[in-house]
Amino acid sequence: MAQQKQFDLNLLRVFTTVCRTASFSRAAEELDLTQSSVSNAIARLKRTVGEELFIRVGRGVKPTAAALSLYQQFDEPLSSIEQTLLGLNKFDPQSSQRTFHVYANETMIGLLHRAAEQRLRSTDIKLIFRETPVQEQQLQHELQLENIDLAIDMNKPDLTSFSSQEVMTDKLVCVVRKGHPRISDSISREQYFAEKHIILNLKRGNLSVVDFLTDEVLPTREVYSEQASLLAMLATASKSDAITLASYSYAKEYAELFGLQVLTLPLDVNPIQYHMVWSSKLSRNPANMWLRETLLDLVESRA
CATH class of the missing domain: 3.40.190.10 (Periplasmic binding protein-like II)
Structure with missing residues (x-):
């Protein structure tokens, strides 16, 4: 009797990324794959589940009802596994030469830039502040691709792929x-x-x-x-x-x-409420945790 072929769990990672980004090309960029590899993975998963998963909408894709049902079941456990694995990496601020990129508006940059420079003077870590982009979709896209480590914003996305924490209230x-x-x-x-x-x-x-x-x-x-x-x-x-x-x-x-x-x-x-926003998959990442703790401490010290 022929043995049943083992299911490729990588298909689920590709699938959840396409659902989250609503694009085969953005998913390929995030996963460091070719667009054809992403398309082939989705085609294989479609054959496995026997359901249509995505429909074309403009330049992107939209999940079907069946795909949304699968996404709701798989996204959280896959993110939890990824967070656990990322959390195994150690981060030592005294020996690191890491460069962090943070999106913020003019108020927060003015409040934190000089203080961060002074705090990091004894380390080789660089913290680069960049003005928040015009389009909120671009902000979320940059966070998902980890081109940006963190954003400090007046808005917080209502998506499970992002986590947030209030850092300051102003008037x-x-x-x-x-x-x-x-x-x-x-x-x-x-x-x-x-x-x-x-x-x-x-x-x-x-x-x-x-x-x-x-x-x-x-x-x-x-x-x-x-x-x-x-x-x-x-x-x-x-x-x-x-x-x-x-x-x-x-x-x-x-x-x-x-x-x-x-x-x-x-x-x-x-009140004006400022939130730190980051990709949920980095919630247990030691480097990102250190960055959040450092920025929160700087905000509290200035306040």
Whole structure:
């Protein structure tokens, strides 16, 4: 009697990666395989289960109902096995020459860059901060491929392939120049909407930061200028009668330099929450764990 051929568990790893990335080409990149190898693996798994697994949608693929059912059963145990194996690697910060890459926005880079440089001065470790990309999909893609070790972001993905931890809460404040002809020490809601505004557009969703953080629909404000940089925005406020917004931690760093007043915002807004986000498969990786602990300690020390 012929012996039944043993099932190739590598097919499941390819399958879950295609489900997560919604692309044969991105899965091939992540797994360091050719696209034809990924396609062949999915074809073999399809023959084994006897069900169609993916359908073409634009430039990517979408899992069928059968594929989603399989993914829900296999993704978590496979990720757990991978985390356990990755956790066996040792990491010694005193002997490592590792370069870490972290995505963060302007506020967090300003808060952490100098502190990280001082902390790592006695080591050969390099920590490179990069501004968060415009598209959230690109951020997730870079994390999945491990091109980026970690991101510090105001958003956290609702996907099991990512893990997150809140690292800091800040508040939004109003910033005006000292000697403003109409505003001194405090600002009312009526004054806020009567003034011209310097707007920092969030790159995601094309929203201003206050519209992103409030639950109410705010009246239209008269725009003085739109800026892509917090620092440029504060500099503009220092040379005009226009008002602007910033996080408290960032505004207080530059208030004296630019001659600015930092005032309580007369609106009901949610706190600014920053989260560390990383690929779940690196949750037990010693190097990534060290990076998360170091950044968390730096944030707490600065706070």
